[in-house]
Amino acid sequence: MKTRNLNRSCLALAVSLAISSTTAIAQQTDNENDVAAEASASTGLGFERILVTGAVSRNQSVMQSSVSVSTLTFEDIDVSSPRSTAEIFRMLPGVRSESTGGEGNANIAVRGLPVAAGGAKFLTLQEDGLPVLQFGDIAFGNADIFVRADSTMARLDVIRGGSASTAASNSPGGIINFISKTGEHQGGSIAISSGLNYDQFRTDFEFGGDINNDMRFHFGGFVRQGEGVRDPGYQGERGYQIKANVTKEFSAGYVRVYAKHLNDRAASYMPMPMYADGSSVPGYDAQKDTLQSVYLTQTVRLNGDNQISRGDVRNGMNPKVDSFGIEAQFDLDENWTLDNRFRISDVSGNFITLFPAEVGNAQGIADSIAGNNSTLTYAVGPQAGQNYTAADAMRIHTFDVEINDFGSMVNDLKLARSFGDVDVTFGYYMADQTISMSWLWNSYLMALKGNNAELLNVNAADGTAFSEQGQLAYGVPFWGNCCQRNYDTQYSTTAPYINVGWAFGDWSLDASVRRDNGKATGTYAGASQSSRDMNNDGAISQIEQSVSGIDLANPQLVNYSWGYNSYSAGANYQFNRDWAMFGRISKGARANADRLLFGKVNADGSVAREDAIDEVKQYEIGSKSRHGNLNLFATLFFAETDEQNFEATTQLFFDRVYKAKGIELESSYRIGDFDFRGSVTFTDAEISSDALNPDVVGNTPRRQADMIYSLLARYTMDNAQVGISLVGTTDSYAQDNNDLKFSGYTQLNAFANYELAENLTLSLNVNNLFDTIGITEAEQGSVPENGIITARTINGRTASVGLRYQF
Numbered sequence: 001m002k003t004r005n006l007n008r009s010c011l012a013l014a015v016s017l018a019i020s021s022t023t024a025i026a027q028q029t030d031n032e033n034d035v036a037a038e039a040s041a042s043t044g045l046g047f048e049r050i051l052v053t054g055a056v057s058r059n060q061s062v063m064q065s066s067v068s069v070s071t072l073t074f075e076d077i078d079v080s081s082p083r084s085t086a087e088i089f090r091m092l093p094g095v096r097s098e099s100t101g102g103e104g105n106a107n108i109a110v111r112g113l114p115v116a117a118g119g120a121k122f123l124t125l126q127e128d129g130l131p132v133l134q135f136g137d138i139a140f141g142n143a144d145i146f147v148r149a150d151s152t153m154a155r156l157d158v159i160r161g162g163s164a165s166t167a168a169s170n171s172p173g174g175i176i177n178f179i180s181k182t183g184e185h186q187g188g189s190i191a192i193s194s195g196l197n198y199d200q201f202r203t204d205f206e207f208g209g210d211i212n213n214d215m216r217f218h219f220g221g222f223v224r225q226g227e228g229v230r231d232p233g234y235q236g237e238r239g240y241q242i243k244a245n246v247t248k249e250f251s252a253g254y255v256r257v258y259a260k261h262l263n264d265r266a267a268s269y270m271p272m273p274m275y276a277d278g279s280s281v282p283g284y285d286a287q288k289d290t291l292q293s294v295y296l297t298q299t300v301r302l303n304g305d306n307q308i309s310r311g312d313v314r315n316g317m318n319p320k321v322d323s324f325g326i327e328a329q330f331d332l333d334e335n336w337t338l339d340n341r342f343r344i345s346d347v348s349g350n351f352i353t354l355f356p357a358e359v360g361n362a363q364g365i366a367d368s369i370a371g372n373n374s375t376l377t378y379a380v381g382p383q384a385g386q387n388y389t390a391a392d393a394m395r396i397h398t399f400d401v402e403i404n405d406f407g408s409m410v411n412d413l414k415l416a417r418s419f420g421d422v423d424v425t426f427g428y429y430m431a432d433q434t435i436s437m438s439w440l441w442n443s444y445l446m447a448l449k450g451n452n453a454e455l456l457n458v459n460a461a462d463g464t465a466f467s468e469q470g471q472l473a474y475g476v477p478f479w480g481n482c483c484q485r486n487y488d489t490q491y492s493t494t495a496p497y498i499n500v501g502w503a504f505g506d507w508s509l510d511a512s513v514r515r516d517n518g519k520a521t522g523t524y525a526g527a528s529q530s531s532r533d534m535n536n537d538g539a540i541s542q543i544e545q546s547v548s549g550i551d552l553a554n555p556q557l558v559n560y561s562w563g564y565n566s567y568s569a570g571a572n573y574q575f576n577r578d579w580a581m582f583g584r585i586s587k588g589a590r591a592n593a594d595r596l597l598f599g600k601v602n603a604d605g606s607v608a609r610e611d612a613i614d615e616v617k618q619y620e621i622g623s624k625s626r627h628g629n630l631n632l633f634a635t636l637f638f639a640e641t642d643e644q645n646f647e648a649t650t651q652l653f654f655d656r657v658y659k660a661k662g663i664e665l666e667s668s669y670r671i672g673d674f675d676f677r678g679s680v681t682f683t684d685a686e687i688s689s690d691a692l693n694p695d696v697v698g699n700t701p702r703r704q705a706d707m708i709y710s711l712l713a714r715y716t717m718d719n720a721q722v723g724i725s726l727v728g729t730t731d732s733y734a735q736d737n738n739d740l741k742f743s744g745y746t747q748l749n750a751f752a753n754y755e756l757a758e759n760l761t762l763s764l765n766v767n768n769l770f771d772t773i774g775i776t777e778a779e780q781g782s783v784p785e786n787g788i789i790t791a792r793t794i795n796g797r798t799a800s801v802g803l804r805y806q807f
Contacts, residue, residue: 112660162586172588289450
């Protein structure tokens, strides 16, 4: 595979100078948001800051704790020049974020824990301390689709490793928490940005401050529109977010109410045709083109109620979220503290995109549909009716999913008390998560090109039409009409937990246990085939003879419970002010949800315990040290993960045990006006057992590199700032058979800003400055005969300019 990496010796020098992300602080208290942001640039890894997220003891610093946490501030994110929320995560230590799917639908893992079927299975995304969704890997409903980073965000906190097992449900690998501004400082900002070599215009705004002596507020959001970083042939991005909160302070605490409205639309990028070495096939630029086309924007199908309906491909990933929350914290008598967080969310939307189910010889595909000597013609466009003479074509499946209801209600109650040197926290967590969606997929035939590919018609040798306007089927017969589905399920979770921390002398000890109990109820239904006059012309055509609908008459029952215990125990010893070491042992788990359906649920709705939950055991030994201006956080880790999963694109189940061990290094270094921060994670992972496919035992899990790394370097002048960030990975295998291997790559981003006038800043950032090719995933495990694979690669070089005014 061809890559354009940085010189390896330069990279080694850069990583040795700085091996980490920003400071380690935690989840918000009443007045720490902006203070934390200011401190992150000046205090290295923030070893003396008080830990809140993941903490067992109150008033315990990072140096005194045995928890791995890091933070990215809004300023750090600017330097990293992200083009999506998931690209931000690549700067976090130990986190592998495959952010090539667009604004959402990323695969996210931490410290070698597997990504067997997509999403963020062992990692929880939170907003202000509560989960965005209860499950991070819902098929076509990954949690990152429903969250956006904008100027209302104060910082991004992450917990890595086993301490997260008891800090939240379904998060044994870690927690990524979006912390909102709450108006501690009077003022705000307005910022506009525009793509220079791509079509996007965006406005961010935020304002906050005091209402009176004991009340304050914050309000903000963003609005955007444009084609996006890849041109789909139409306006691929359009949407907005509005967030607001009001805080009332009391002598003993505070109450905060907040709300969010998100209605955004962004194209979802599926694996695209390219050669196995990463180079582009003729007519399709893998770094810039997309499968979306102006010639396929509408799709007619039967909806979840078997009624003829229309889907709009231009909706792409279209999350619609309305949420309302209340947060309260009070210091009570006798050293008691009460903390409660509540949120209710109404979540719906669409996920619709194009997937290349087959890329190959055009005549061969046509003959497989309509028999030998079939003919291919353009179905649409200026060449409509003319013969299609190109060598290859694409069989396209529309991943057309209606998100009917992903709403949730969550409450997390904590009651804490100090007994001398011992801190005890009692907690009770409860959540209801709805998963109601309909899969409504169709099949099309499309030219192999990347700039508004035309649809193709297929006719048999006798002239019988086997397609209409490029549509091959109402359903996906190439995959056995597997995928017309309807889910209507409810998942309820309760989790009591207790944390105990003890500090004496230079020792800090902590232990926590959590008991998760859950109940899944509802129904799901698969596909049924029938003839249907879909275009209402009074006749049943070839493709209308077998139309996929939902088998509503025979729904399957979901009725099972699960329960698991989690624990985490750690010890930290501080040798002196500048050096401490810690150790931790943990066991956590994650309950499986919709991916169990269609294969793992018994006729009575029950599920085997080994299928209902996946357990993770973790061991960590770490060191935190300061060496002048150099701060270093090093952690040795080992994890053993049991996993059951289902992958929609391959229709395969997984039943495996994974093992991973490695070392994670973070550091910061400051010299004069230069600031360096970075991370590198070395991981040795393997599939240690597989109940369904023993041939892969001993192999490296797919897409798991031996090393991932990031670096942020910044130079600050009186009225300007320049910076670079890089993220990279070494070689990794495309699939678990360990045949097709992707070459490693390093992506470099650049950032600069200049203060035109007081509080008015002009900025320029370039993502993927050297136009590097970097494949993150592929559907194939081996190179096919024609050499063409379907894979995702990082976007090519994009540049944008912005103007920001602070007031």
